[in-house]
Amino acid sequence: MALPAYTTPGERIWFYTYRIFCGLVFFFLIAPIIVIIPLSFNAVPFFTFTEEMLRFDPAGYSLRWYNDFFTNLNWQGAVKNSVIIAFFSTILATLLGTVAALGLSRSDLPFKSAIMGLLISPMIVPLIISAAGMYFFYSKIGLQGTFLGVILAHTALGTPFVVITVTATLSGFDQVLIRSSASLGANPTTTFFRIIVPLILPGVISGALFAFITSFDEVVVVLFVGSYEQRTIPWQMFSGIREQISPTILAVATMLVCVSIALLTALELLRRRSERLRGMTPQ
C-alpha cells in the first residue's frame, strides 16, 4: 500500500511511525518463540547465545538436549502420560460435547442460553479455582493422583470448546437439507449419518483438536489433581523450570512449537473445508 503523491510530510511521518510501531509489536509477538529454537541447540547448559554460536561455529551447536529428552525417563514418561490423558479426554469431550451441541442447536430447547452458560463455564472459571475445587473434592472421593481423575478433569475443561465449535457449525447448517432428505425417503438415522455428520464433521474435528490441545497444554489442574505418576509434559516443564533448569526444556519447547504449527495448519485447512461445504447449498 504505497502512499499517494499528495500526502503531506506530516502524514508521511505518521504513516511510517505507525508501520514501524506495528512491526515492533509483531517482533515482540514472534521473537520469543523464534529465539528458543537456536538456543535449544546450545552445546553448553546456558540459556543464552554463546560466542561459538554467534560465530556459527559448529562446535557451539549440539543435539545433546534432544538426546537427553529422548533418553530421560522423566520426559519419556511425561510424553506417554500426556498422550494417554489427552487421547481419552479428547474422545470423551468430543462425544459429550457433540451430542450436547446437537441438542443445543434445536430452537425449541427450553432455557437454552442458561444451559449454554453453565456448559461453557469450565472455560470461564479461572483454572486455579477449578484446580482448587477439583483437588479438594477429588481427594475426598479418592480420584486425586489417579489417571481417571486427571482425564475427567481435562474432559470437563475441554467440552466447552467442542460445544462452541460444533454449535457454530450447526448454526450455519441449512435445515432444509434435513427435510429434503426425509422427503426423498431417508429415515432419521440415515439422514443423521449421510447428511448431518458429513456436514458437521469439520466442526467436530476442530472441536476435538481444541479439546486435545487444552488437555495437552494444561498444567494448573494436572499439578493439583495429578501427581508424579500422572506427570504430563507441561507438568514436567513446570517442575523443571522450578527446580533444575536445563536447556532440555528449550528442546521440548522447540518441539512443542512444531506441534502447534501443525495444529494451526490443520485447523486452517478444516476451516476452509467447512466453508466450502457450507457453500454447497443447492440453488
Add this chain to the structure above:
Amino acid sequence: MTQSVANSGVMTTADGTPLKVSLARAQRRSKIRGTLLVVPLFAFILITFFVPIFDMLFRSVENQMVAEIMKNTAPLLKEWDDRTGELPPEEVFAAAKFDFEEGHAAKTILRVGRRLNYEVPGFSSLFRKTARRAKNFEPPYKDAFIDRDKKWGQVETWQLIKREAGAFTISYYLAALDLRYAPDGSLGIKDDKARIYLKLFWRTLSLSAFITVLCLLLAYPIAHLLSTLPLRTSNLLMILVLLPFWTSLLVRTTAWIALLQQEGVINDFLVALGLIGNDGRLAMIHNATGTVVAMTHILLPFMVLPLYSVMKTIPPSYMRAAKNLGATPAVAFMRVYFPNTVSGIGAGSILVFIISIGYYITPALVGGTDGTLISNFIAYHMSVSLNWGLAAALGVLLLVLVLMLYYLYDKIVGVDNMKFV
C-alpha cells in the same frame, strides 16, 4: 393454521387427530429429544466440575472440627456470655480437661490447635503443651489450666474457642479480607503491616489493569493494520498473532525466562552493545516486570482477535466520507473510526482482564515475590501451608470477581459470540 376450512371445520392428520394436537405432541417430543441430548454433558459437568466448586464453597465456611473434637466444652461455652469480661465457669474448665485428655489419647486435639493457630498464632503450641499434661490436672481445673499456661486465664483465648465452636465460620473470609475481631467482639481491619490479602487483591487488580491497558495499546494498531491490509498480506501477518496464541504458555514463559534473566539474551545483548556494564545487569525477571512483560505477550492475541473482528466490519468508506466532509485524519479517527471499535475494545479488555486476574503459571515462574498474584497465594495455601479453608475462601472471592466481570462481558459481547479463530 389459517387454511383449516375442511369439511368438519378442523383440519386433521391422516389418523384423525386434530392438527393442533398433533403439532403440540410433535413439538413436545422434539423438546424432550433435545433435552435428552444435552443431559449427558450436563450431568458430567455437574459431577466433575460444579460439585467440586460447591464443595469448595462449603469448605470455605465449614467448621465442624472444633465442635466435634471438643464435644464437651463446646456446648457449655455456648451458654457462657463472653462479653462480661469474666472467664468461663469451672465446669467449662472441667469439660475442657476431659476433652484434652480424650483428644490427646485419640491424637485429635492438636488438630484443633492447628485450626485455631490460623486465627491467632501460638495456639498450636498452647494446645500441644496443655494436651501432654491434661491427664494429671487436679481440681480446681481453672487453676490447673492457668498454671500450665497463663493464656488460659485470658478471656480472649476462650472467646476464640467459643467463636470457632460453631458449625460454620466466616473467619476464613475475614482472614482473606484482612479483618479481625476486636476484644469486644466487633470487626475491624488489621494494622497496615499485617494486611496481606487486601494488598494482594489490589496488586492483582492493578497489575491486571496495567497489563490490559498495555495489551490494548499494542493490539489496537496491529489489529487496525491487519484489517486494512489486502487479505493476502494480512493472512500472512495473522500467523504472527496466531502462532503465539497456539503455542503452549509454558513454552512462552520459558522463552521469556531465557530472554529476561540476568545471564539471558537481552542482558547479554545490552552488555555486548555497551549500554550497561557487566555488573549492572538488569533484574527483569522474578519481579513485577517479568510478570507484566510475559503476561502481556501471552495475552496480546486475546486482545488482537476481538479488535480485528470488529475492525474488519467497518467499511473503509466511513473514513473517506468523514475526510470528504472536511474532517482532519485525527478528527475522523476520533469521531468516526474509534466509536465504531468500542465494542471490540470492551470485549478484548474484559477478556484479558478476566484471564489475567486468575493467572497462575506465569506469575509463579517469573513473578518472584512482588509479581505474584492472588492465585499464587491460593496455590500456596493449598499445597504448602495446608490452610485449605483460607485457600477456598480466597478462591470463592476470586470467583465472585470473575463472575461479575463475566456478566459484564456477556452484556457487551454475548456468550454465544465467543470465537477462537
